[in-house]
Amino acid sequence: MYWIILIGFGILSWAVSRRLKNRFRAYAEVPTSSGLSGAEIAEKMLRDNNIHDVKVSSVEGELTDHYNPKTKTINLSRAVFHGRNVAAAAVAAHETGHAVQHATAYAMLSFRSAMVPMVNLSSKLMNVIFIVAILGGAVLGLMPQMFILIIVAQAIITLFSLVTLPVEFDASARALQWLNMSKVTQGEEHAKAKNALQWAASTYVVATLAAITQLLYFILAFGGSRD
Secondary structure, X not given: OHHHHHHHHHHHHHHHHHHHHHXXXXXXXXXXXXXXXXXXXXXXXXXXXXXXXXEEEEEOOOOOOXXXXXXXXXXXXXXXXXXXXXXXXXXXXXXXXXXXXHHOOOHHHHHHHHHHHHHHHHHHHHHHHHHHHHHHOOHHHOOHHHXXXXXXXXXXXXXXXXXXXXXXXXXXXXXXXXXXXXXXXXXXXXHHHHHHHHHHHHHHHHHHHHHHHHHHHHHHHHHHHOO
């Protein structure tokens, strides 16, 4: 059953990710009437929110865009950094939305950042336990104490996924509101930017559903092993 869950959500995640990439590639062909690049959009949104201590930089890869609260940097992939299209505008504004969250002390972002060390430790712990389980035969053959560790680690990962949802949705909401007010995207452009961010958010929804399902499985399996 556990492998069915993993494979099922793996296929769903792949399908959503593929759709997301297709949407972004399509919207990368739609120029914005403002003509601003992703970097210029991020810098303008920062200025409009009176934020002057955040740097906008370019990073390698596709869909590798992220905001780093520790270094206060908005890291945009080259296609977004230099792009003057709807996809670049949506991504740049979304990542800048995280910078605005940080500057305004958005509670959920602070909570998520504080959880990162625990999540990293939990993920490593889960990997070690599953290697031991595979070598030892099966997950259900683990000692009760190790099973409890799995549940605790998965609970932390699940909580992190749940906290991530409002953080991502809020960043997109801030981005879309600003894109509309600043007229960086207008009319059909804005509708496409909104659709792009909705597909991006769906990847986090799938990840959260997968985390919740795995947690419930471990809890039920632990209860069954004690009967």
